[in-house]
Amino acid sequence: MRVALMVTCINDALYPSTGQAVVRLLRRLGVEVDFPQAQTCCGQPMVNTGYLDEAVPVVRTFVDAFAGYDAVVTPSGSCAGSARHQHSIVARRSGDPALQEAVAEVGPKVYELSEFLIDVLKVTDVGAYYPHRVTYHPTCHSLRMLGVGDRPRRLLEAVRGIRLVDLPQADQCCGFGGTFAVKNADTSIAMGADKARHIRETGAEIVVAGDNSCLTHIGGVLSRQRSGVRTVHLAEILASTEARSIEGTLR
Amino acid sequence: MSGTFVGMPAFPTAAREALADSQLRHNLAHATGTIRAKRARVVAEVPDWEELRLAGAAVKERALLDLDTQLVRLEETLTANGATVHWARDAAEANAIVASIAKTHAAEEVVKVKSMVTQEIGLNEALAAEGIAAWETDLAELIVQLGDDLPSHILVPAIHRNRAEIREIFRSRMAAAGRPAPSDLTDEPAVLAAAAREHLREKFLRAKVGISGANFAVAETGTLVVVESEGNGRMCLTLPEVLVSVVGIEKVVSRWEDLDPLLRLLPRSSTGERMNPYTSTWSGIHAQEEGPSDGPQEVHVVLLDNGRTRALADEVGRQALRCIRCSACLNVCPVYERTGGHAYGSVYPGPIGAILNPLLKGVGHDDQTDSLPYASSLCGACFEVCPVRIDIPSVLVDLRAQVVDAHRGGVPKPEAAAMKGAAYVLGRSPRLSALERLTGLGMRFARRFGPTAWTGARDLPDAPGESFRAWWQRTDGGRKDDA
Numbered sequence: 001m002r003v004a005l006m007v008t009c010i011n012d013a014l015y016p017s018t019g020q021a022v023v024r025l026l027r028r029l030g031v032e033v034d035f036p037q038a039q040t041c042c043g044q045p046m047v048n049t050g051y052l053d054e055a056v057p058v059v060r061t062f063v064d065a066f067a068g069y070d071a072v073v074t075p076s077g078s079c080a081g082s083a084r085h086q087h088s089i090v091a092r093r094s095g096d097p098a099l100q101e102a103v104a105e106v107g108p109k110v111y112e113l114s115e116f117l118i119d120v121l122k123v124t125d126v127g128a129y130y131p132h133r134v135t136y137h138p139t140c141h142s143l144r145m146l147g148v149g150d151r152p153r154r155l156l157e158a159v160r161g162i163r164l165v166d167l168p169q170a171d172q173c174c175g176f177g178g179t180f181a182v183k184n185a186d187t188s189i190a191m192g193a194d195k196a197r198h199i200r201e202t203g204a205e206i207v208v209a210g211d212n213s214c215l216t217h218i219g220g221v222l223s224r225q226r227s228g229v230r231t232v233h234l235a236e237i238l239a240s241t242e243a244r245s246i247e248g249t250l251r
Numbered sequence: 252m253s254g255t256f257v258g259m260p261a262f263p264t265a266a267r268e269a270l271a272d273s274q275l276r277h278n279l280a281h282a283t284g285t286i287r288a289k290r291a292r293v294v295a296e297v298p299d300w301e302e303l304r305l306a307g308a309a310v311k312e313r314a315l316l317d318l319d320t321q322l323v324r325l326e327e328t329l330t331a332n333g334a335t336v337h338w339a340r341d342a343a344e345a346n347a348i349v350a351s352i353a354k355t356h357a358a359e360e361v362v363k364v365k366s367m368v369t370q371e372i373g374l375n376e377a378l379a380a381e382g383i384a385a386w387e388t389d390l391a392e393l394i395v396q397l398g399d400d401l402p403s404h405i406l407v408p409a410i411h412r413n414r415a416e417i418r419e420i421f422r423s424r425m426a427a428a429g430r431p432a433p434s435d436l437t438d439e440p441a442v443l444a445a446a447a448r449e450h451l452r453e454k455f456l457r458a459k460v461g462i463s464g465a466n467f468a469v470a471e472t473g474t475l476v477v478v479e480s481e482g483n484g485r486m487c488l489t490l491p492e493v494l495v496s497v498v499g500i501e502k503v504v505s506r507w508e509d510l511d512p513l514l515r516l517l518p519r520s521s522t523g524e525r526m527n528p529y530t531s532t533w534s535g536i537h538a539q540e541e542g543p544s545d546g547p548q549e550v551h552v553v554l555l556d557n558g559r560t561r562a563l564a565d566e567v568g569r570q571a572l573r574c575i576r577c578s579a580c581l582n583v584c585p586v587y588e589r590t591g592g593h594a595y596g597s598v599y600p601g602p603i604g605a606i607l608n609p610l611l612k613g614v615g616h617d618d619q620t621d622s623l624p625y626a627s628s629l630c631g632a633c634f635e636v637c638p639v640r641i642d643i644p645s646v647l648v649d650l651r652a653q654v655v656d657a658h659r660g661g662v663p664k665p666e667a668a669a670m671k672g673a674a675y676v677l678g679r680s681p682r683l684s685a686l687e688r689l690t691g692l693g694m695r696f697a698r699r700f701g702p703t704a705w706t707g708a709r710d711l712p713d714a715p716g717e718s719f720r721a722w723w724q725r726t727d728g729g730r731k732d733d734a
Contacts, residue, residue: 055674219710
């Protein structure tokens, strides 16, 4: 099976440790991933802001980079959702039948990390060790666009040493929403403040999620509040072992 | 559309004001949280809820795909039942029709069933301009009307008010509108409801003309349906001699049996009840073999377009016309919960309002309407609860593209220029790679020159020493040096 890592633009530029964690985790599970150098972004920032024409070259680059792989794995529910559900809209807009075909070919092969681990590799216990008090925030696109359900939770429950605490109103949006975070900054921050309050109520040291975009927003609020709560991507917890632990970042 | 919300600012500005109102935030969080929990409980009781949603969406979709035929059929059956059918292209035409019917009967006042469509067309204001007083009889609408306020929720228009505020409105405003509130009025819900009942009873018994909307219109039988909780609607539908119903053309369903899934979906989705207390149906005039007929002696139905055919022509957006106004999407929306309904500047607030208003009015004409498709984090909670499966997030994204396209040409605004720049950089990976070397610099710049929309209340992450792609190249994917 030829597997490609779609690291996503935000992880590439701001959170390389998340991409590195995916590589290490999958290598430990016996899967060598390729990193197609031509990849850039899924185009979601343009699509969700209404700039479909601007998304066309980005989606073209995406399908060129990932053509021919059996599976494309990505540490982002949002970007997986974009590839699976939005690329067809962009391709239709382009009026290019070849792009429409390529999108229909690549899209269904894109897996969010927890889907890839549980549905493709059929593994729940990935052999991770993480001795921390952790609360899990299910991100909206992984939950409602992809329907990952309790997959991330099952993976986390199998981690040795972890103390997983329930997050109140967990399925409420954190308020990030891409360009929503700046176009409607006041509403976004009000939502983020409530999310941060619920996180702090759990007494967790760490909040984990499958999307670093949401964690940037949540972590930004938690950091401004000097809460001491750290944000860590799901991949980094799953990649952690006794020999090598990731403490997360205070954003 | 309605004159009631004219001059509202664009959503981000209106939202900022609402967010600063801590009493409003408290009222909304409490009320939406309560309805949300009730809905979740009663929906969980129905094992075939998802099939029911599919059935509900299907009957509405079928009627919309065949709307021209269904409407003509509805006109025929209504007319055969003794009703008079009027067609209105827009709010002005509909208001003029209703006013002229009221004037024919020399009515100085009318009683109203709670109705979204008459709010949409600003009927009360139009009638007032003709010297006709239109009295809202739904408890919450009465609160809004007496308070000289605007509705902020489809189902519970006074959701932004608490009991203490309602008591004050009744105490100070009821007298000017009719029977005053009792002097010992408390803020107990039962006491407030009793005061409203006393106040409204006189109006029910006096009014010669009743006005309603309709939840559904059955083409097969020429039947209109109103679903309500209080019974005040039924009073308006049965007591006055003349009944005028203003009905959006998307309310039509083909057959009587189509009501089955819709009447099961609606109460659980809207009030979180298994069944609503009152379902009134009427098919024209109720003819008796002997003596005068029961109920209204004269029945009018005004079939209203007001942008609905525009929405129907929108391939992605037309599904919004399936909406049965349950307001489940408002109650689960994290944006609505924090800003309330007024920020949307329309009688249709929340997620459905964010798509319905632009679809009815068209985009590219005013900033307020154009801001609505962006009033969402695209979290998808609305789609999940919608009883007729309107994919609101997808319609929002499509409308955003329509807004952007409407403003193409000329000098691009900063956002458009930024998106063009991003498209250039993200079109080819070497360009992205080059830009990533400047990430640290960019972050330092952003911190220094804040507060921006981001950094006003959020810290930025630290930039890493190198990008992922630089790490991959340096270490051969971590094989050389997995440090």
